Amino acid sequence: MTVREIEKPDMSFTEDLWWQKRREALWQQYCEFQYDGVRKSKLKVLEKYFFTGELESPKDHGRGSPGFLGSRIDTFPLRKPEGWDYVIYTFGGYDRLNLEMKQLLENKVLASLTNRGWTLEEELALWDHFLPERYQTIIKSPVFAKRQQSFLEGELHIDVVVMHYSVRVENILDGLAGSSPKYIYRPGYLLSAIEEITPEDISSIKYLDKNLQNLMKLCFRSHDSALPEFKYPIDNFIREFKQNMETLRFDPIVKAIWEDVKREHS
Amino acid sequence: MEIYVTIKGKVEPDKMAEFNGLFDLMVAGKTGAALETYGEDTFPAAESTLEKVLDKFEAAYDSINLESYTLEQGKLTLNFMGSYALEQILPDLQVWLLACGVKDVELEGNWV
Known part of the structure; x- marks a missing residue:
């Protein structure tokens, strides 16, 4: 099967000054609560991703760990299905323990994201994008991960x-x-x-x-x-x-x- | 195995506010960029030794865990909790505290 290339979505909204101002306030919240143990050099890389969706040297910044994919979805500037598909396609499939989808479902899709600045509409959109209408134990990612050339799978108990x-x-x-x-x-x-x-x-x-x-x-x-x-x-x-x-x-x-x-x- | 380590030392009375600021950050778990920035601004002579401590914790996938501290009339007590990494990094931690200006640094380890 040929994997359809997923292009980076239009991110021109990130150049809007009003958006940047609101994003800056949210960034301060992340620095206070999520990234308080993160050092300056790494924080710079995370900040760039938070504002642009560009991650420098992913290998040195958590790629391969089970929580990496969930964190990339959480902090990707575009909180819409096309943004999440791009993240799955680009950053998915690197976790050797194969727990990335499970952690994404448990710690992001099903978790409360209100204190991370997500609106109810955004949270429900994330839910509907990853979870089927009826409960299933095995959940497949909505799109292929480029690295694995296949869907990611995760168990949700x-x-x-x-x-x-x-x-x-x-x-x-x-x-x-x-x-x-x-x-x-x-x-x-x-x-x-x-x-x-x-x-x-x-x-x-x-x-x-x-x-x-x-x-x-x-x-x-x-x-x-x-x-x-x-x-x-x-x-x-x-x-x-x-x-x-x-x-x-x-x-x-x-x-x-x-x-x-x-x-x-x- | 968990390791509880107490480090004692003495601080010049006129430097107590700076040290309170430093240890308040650590107790709050702000051991990343905030600690680095505060360290650079307030204890510039100890910048490289702090980097070394943080590098070592990072290499061990761990972080400094200062459970509590007291600083009264120049007498400092730091209570750390950690694992194997803390044990290995203790000498660097002491060097850093000395570089910050803590005097008569001594370990009172409670190894559990």
């Missing part, structure tokens, strides 16, 4: 999905401003993951039952502390979750956990 939802939905109900609300806009993905849970998963995966139970309990919590802009979406999320817990076909062990939680709150 159910417990990771449940854990992210459990923690973040709780954050939203607590009214934490720094936590991403993206999860409540994708209830279907969570429900499809729960549909896949087996008794073996419950008995063998540490904390899966606890996180699942916590998530279910959240459906019965007050929404009073949620930030006003999220009260309506969290209502919708919880309504849809509750309805589907009654109608979808889950393993009896999952149903039993749900029934216990309902009984506790009746």
Whole structure:
């Protein structure tokens, strides 16, 4: 199969002074929280990439490590599918441990990026670009990586999905401003993951039952502390979750956990 | 294995503010560019020795981990936590502190 060359997207917006000014403020945030242990010489290279998407000598700046691809996507100036495809094509496929896709999914796509200056729209676009509508254990990259001449693959385990939802939905109900609300806009993905849970998963995966139970309990919590802009979406999320817990076909062990939680709150 | 190391020394009273600034950065984990810049500006004579320390930590995929410090009436106590890398880099760390102007530097190691 011939690999289609992916050109660098139009980056002319990076020359806009207003964009640069906003990007500068975000850069200071990254220096404070993400790059506080990074030395000056490396920081210069990361800064250039942050503002232009050009990475000098990638080999000397983390290429080959599992977190490299996720970091390149996180800090690429263009937060759009064509930008992420270019990053996968250009920087993907170098991790010898073959964990880069898994780390990208767990630490960026499914993680909260609000404190890294990502808007809700950008976060949801990233989610939709990498995750299918329904949960699957193996996720393929949307495009080939030039280095491997193939798609990248990564495993995404159910417990990771449940854990992210459990923690973040709780954050939203607590009214934490720094936590991403993206999860409540994708209830279907969570429900499809729960549909896949087996008794073996419950008995063998540490904390899966606890996180699942916590998530279910959240459906019965007050929404009073949620930030006003999220009260309506969290209502919708919880309504849809509750309805589907009654109608979808889950393993009896999952149903039993749900029934216990309902009984506790009746 | 984790290594806890205490380094003690003495600091000229009129230099305490500069040292507080330095160790506050380190305790906050700002051991990259911020530490380098502060070191260059405040302790220029120790610039190359700091670079050597940071180079060595970097080569070991590690970083300086200053857990806590006290600096009262010129008496300095630094509490580091680390691993094998810290043990190897300790002599350079002491040289750097001396170059910054810390006197009577001595190790009080708690090796766990």
